[in-house]
Structure formats: C-alpha cells, structure tokens
Amino acid sequence: MSQTPNDPAGTTHQFQNFAGQGPQQPEKAPGMNKGLVLGIAAVVVVVAIIAIAVVLM
Structure with missing residues (x-):
C-alpha cells in the first residue's frame, strides 16, 4: 500500500x-430590503387613493 505524505507545513x-x-461574498446589511419597503409604501399610497375616491363619491 502506498501512503500519501502528510505535510503539516503545507496544510498550515x-x-x-x-x-x-x-x-468571498459580501455580507448583506441587517435590516429590511429597500425594495420591500418601497413596495409596501406604494401599496399603502394606492389603497389610500382608492379609499379617498370611494369616500368622495
């Protein structure tokens, strides 16, 4: 049987x-995703516009 040499200096x-x-990969900053926050804000604005339109009818 042949054994492979164990070279501790090489592995170190x-x-x-x-x-x-x-x-290797940059770590993401903790917190919420900016796209998610902007999406939620857009939905809130659209719902508010629809609610105002319904109230004024």
Missing part, C-alpha cells in the same frame, strides 16, 4: 492563505 500554509482571503 494553505489554511493561512484561505483565512487571509476573507469572505
């Missing part, structure tokens, strides 16, 4: 390179 070096790279 590889790990240090990996750790030094930082996050």
Whole structure:
C-alpha cells in the first residue's frame, strides 16, 4: 500500500492563505430590503387613493 505524505507545513500554509482571503461574498446589511419597503409604501399610497375616491363619491 502506498501512503500519501502528510505535510503539516503545507496544510498550515494553505489554511493561512484561505483565512487571509476573507469572505468571498459580501455580507448583506441587517435590516429590511429597500425594495420591500418601497413596495409596501406604494401599496399603502394606492389603497389610500382608492379609499379617498370611494369616500368622495
């Protein structure tokens, strides 16, 4: 049986390179999505316009 050599220095070096790279994808800021907030605001405005139109009829 052939065994692959175990090189701790090589794996440590590889790990240090990996750790030094930082996050691959930018993290999203916590909080609500701006598109969701704008969508909800648009729905509220439309409902308010419809309610005012119904009251004035």
